[in-house]
Amino acid sequence: MIQEEASAKRTPKTIESAADLVIVGGGLSGTCAAITAARAGVKVTLIQDRPVLGGNCSSEVRLWILGATSHMGNNNRWAREGGVIDEIMLENIYRNPDGNPLIFDTVLLEKVIQEPNITLLLNTAVFDLDKKTESRNAGDEIAAVHAFCSQNSTKYKVSAPLFCDASGDGIVGFLAGAAFRMGAESMEEFGEKFAPDKAYGELLGHSMYFYSKDVGRPVKFIPPSYALQDITEIPRYKTFNPKDFGCRLWWLEFGGRMDTVHDTEKIKWELWKVVYGAWNYIKNSGEFPESENMTLEWVGTIPGKRESRRFEGxxxxxxxxxxxQKTFSDTAAFGGWSLDLHPADGVYSDQSGCNQWHSKGVYSIPYRCFYSRNITNLFIAGRIISATHVAFASTRVMATSAVGGQAVGIAAALAKKYGCTPREVGQQYLEEYQLELWRSGQYLPQTVISDHEDLVQKASGISASSQLELTGLPGSEHWAPIVHSVAQMLPVNGGMPDMKVRADVLENTTLEVELRKSSKAFNHTPDVTIETKSLVLSPGKQEIQLDWDASFDEECYAFVCFLKNEKVKIQYSEKRVTGILTVFNATNPAVSNYGKQEPTEDLGVDTFEFWCPQRRPEGRNLAFQLSEPLAAFGTNNLRNGLHRPIAAPNAWVANFDDDAPSVTIHWNEEVSINQIELVFDTDSDHPMENVIYVHPETIMPFCVTELAVKDGQGIVVAKITGNHQTRRTISLENPVSTRSLTVNILHTNRDVPASLFEIRCY
Structure with a gap:
């Protein structure tokens, strides 16, 4: 029994603790920062003001995670984000291919609680902080944050030498006095031609979603009194339909004319009015008889925020x-979502719900964007990083925020190691920083990384049971008319081999075929036409011969483009190969892809065509034969420092008929190996949306699932079974001294040859 005498005032229970790094905000950026830092030996306290992790991708909001892949609707090939977010997405698709948002919550939570270096505080909101008063940076350095948990009525005071604000609204940066901006810069300040005017609005609003379901019997709906009574007040009301649910309703947006921090509750109520008014319209207007058996299954209780403060780095x-696509010496992350601005009036605007402009490829984000310029021990992550309003329109999306979180996590580990500030990491330890990022799976565009500790770099050679020399892909029973122009992407360097394809011509026609490449070898926008052929064809099945005169003076992808002609069917193959794709000049209105991007005025963006792949089970390669083999799949790719296809496949690939594929690394003298790192192909072209979409596989068809590692005596020193991840680390119980190491792969898929991107040994 507890009995206390009456008193004038009591204070809540208070727990004081210390960490190496305090991260405020458990959205995707904060979660990835915490996991990354913890794995690097940093003691992390992660403070999240909600009952679940994930922020906008949690079951409380249910927005899909997207980034550079843009629903496969742009020209960013093999662009899915790497590292921790890749690990999370692959685990989710393995367990949850149907996109259940509740299951995704468990994936995130498990990843965090599995890390012993993370202390997680859920339902805990930061409301104050202390600044250091005695230090070289007195007044500009945070000492501790104060937070309160509503569920256990407990206050927390957490001190640390380093802090990261990943809170979305920037509560820590705001309280600490960090320089920030809110709203849109003028076109003149940075010379940004896409900068919006005040009529369009300076802030993006919040969104709220709903889920519905068919229960198999009539369901009536009586709207609450606060529901919007006349849905025709919304200019886009005619776009409502009963089949849309969840974040396909992203355009249910409001609040861009308000204070998107302090007016959030008001914005939420307006969105509730719209949601319940929209459902009343669907159920009771008579316009949607198919909704008779449908009911509301879920409505969001907190809005998904897009924009508020942005902090200056x-x-x-x-x-x-x-x-x-500017190159930075301190690249720490990358993005690839479009410049995606929304009208501030949101759902009440008579303009399009978004205004998206894509770049020709992915872009780099420098490390200097991830820490405060005036609070010396404060990292910033997520949508609040140092970017203009226009650049933020791209960097704000969650997968991009996630790799920013990883950039912070590695930086925090080095700041701890050297006892330095976030700024000093980039100024004094940049080479080590980028190496550790790369080792953690981070893709750093146009950045050369040297890993002098990797024993594979010192090997005398690498041999394999076979290596693919691609002479063609056999035909299947699948023939399809060229409804949309289609291109076979082929990795080339030197002369372009001649090519044969099989076609079924339905009537006399002329087929136009173009050989193209990208103006930048690391891009996959076929904006340079090298040769054009006009082929006069008669009806019937036939072989089409394409003789090319072109030669390529650098590694790049050639695009053999068959332009739209529905009178011609072309034969496809069921064979798939790492680094080989077909792309289509089709449309994807969801990401403002209408086949070609054509700015109507000088907005500072490029005009170009979109050539995008199809999702499996579609997305087959063409059936073709080449006059000379493409030798782009050799073992040297295993140590070229590239984890994904870029200007070339960058993978070792075995022959199709290799039943026992293996790779052997040779050294001239014995080496001692403690750890082996392997990088597999998990199809980084697949966006792996975590909700709404139903995915056809739980393991990517290119991924090696089982292997054994043997030393020079043929003794098995390690095994991997049941793999579905991109990166696997084998830590050996006892060091292995050997002059060779062999990776034997168990491979049974006859349509997809075995492949590896990288082997590293330490």
Whole structure:
């Protein structure tokens, strides 16, 4: 029994603790930062003001995670984000291919609680902080944060030498006095031609979604009194239909004319009015008889936020950096979502719900965007990083935020190691920082990484049971008319081999075929036409011969483009190969892809065509034969430092008929190996949306699932079974001394040859 005498005032229970790094905000950026830092030996306290992790991708909001892949609707090939977010997405698709948002909650939570270096505080909101008063940075350094948990009525005071604000609204940066911006910069300040005017609005609003389901019997709906009574007040009301649910309703947006921090509750109520008014219209207007058996299954209780504060770092990313794909010496992350602005009036606007402009490829984000310029021990992550309003329109999406979180996590580990500030990490330890990022799976565009500790770099050679020399892909029973122009992407360097394809011509016609490449070898936008052929064809099945005169003076992808002609069917193959794709000049209105991007005025963005792949089980390669083999799949790719196809496949690939594929690394003298790192092909072209979409596989068809590692004596020193991840680390119980190491792969898929991107040994 507890009995206390009456008192004038009591204070809540208070727990004080210390960490190496305090991260405020358990959305995707904060979660990835915490996991990354914890794995690097940093003691992390992760403070999240909601009952679940994930923020906008949690079951409380249910927005799909997207980034550079853009629903496979742009020209960013093999662009899915790497590292921790890749691990999370692959685990989710393995367990949850149907996109259940509740299951995704468990995936995120499990990843965090599996890390012993993370202390997780859920339902805990930061409301105050202390600044250091005695230090070289007195007044500009955070000492501790104060938070309160509503569920256990407990206050927390957590101190640390380093802090990360990943809270979305920037509560820590705001309280600490970090320089920030809110709203849109003028076109003149940074020379950004896409900068919006005040009529369009300076802020993106919040959104709220709903789920519905068919229960098999009539269901009536009586709207609450606060529901919007006349849905025709919404200019886009005619676009409502009973089949849309969840984040396909992203355009149910409001609040861009308000204070998107302090007016959030008001914005939420307006969105509730719209949601219940929309459902009343669907159920009771008589316009949708198919909704008779449908009921509301779920409505969001907190809105998904897009924009509020943006904090100033030592560099502010701008529109030109994204469009021109600027190279930075301190690249720490990358993005690839479109410049995606929304009218501030949201659902009440008579304009399109979004205004998206894509770049020709992915872009780099410098490390200087991930820490405060005036609070010396504060990292910033997520949608609040140092970017202009226009650049933020791209960097704000969650997968991009996630790799930013990983960039912070590695930086925090080095700041701890050297006892330095976030700024000093980039100034004094940049080479080590980028190496550790790369080792953690981070893709750093146009950045050369050297890993001098990797024993594979010192090997005398690498041999294999076979290596693919691609002479063609056999035909299948699948023939399809060229409804949309289609291109076979082929990795080339030197002369372009001649090519044969099989076609079924339905009537006399002329087929146009173009050989193209990208103006930048690391891009996959076929914006340079090298040769054009006009082929006069008669009806019937026939072989089409394409003789090319072109030669390529660098590694790049050639696009053999068969232009739209529905009078011609072309034969496809069931064979798939790492680094080989077909792409289509089709449309994807969901990401403002209408086949070609054509700015109507000088907005500072490029005009170009979209050539995008199809999702499996579609997305087959063409059946073709080449006059000379493509030798782009050799063992040297295993140590070229590239984890994905870029200008070339960058993978070792075995022959199709190799029943026992293996790779052997040779050294001239004995080496001692403690750890082996392997990088597999998990199809980084697949966006793996975590909700709404139903995915056809739980393991990517290119991924090696089982292997054994043997030393020079043929003794098995390690095994991997049941793999579905991109990166696997084998830590050996005892060091292995050997002059060779062999990776034997158990491979049974006759349609997809075995492949590996990388082997590293330490």
């Amino acid at each position: 030592d560099y502010m990313l701008k529109q030109q950096d994204i469009v021109e």
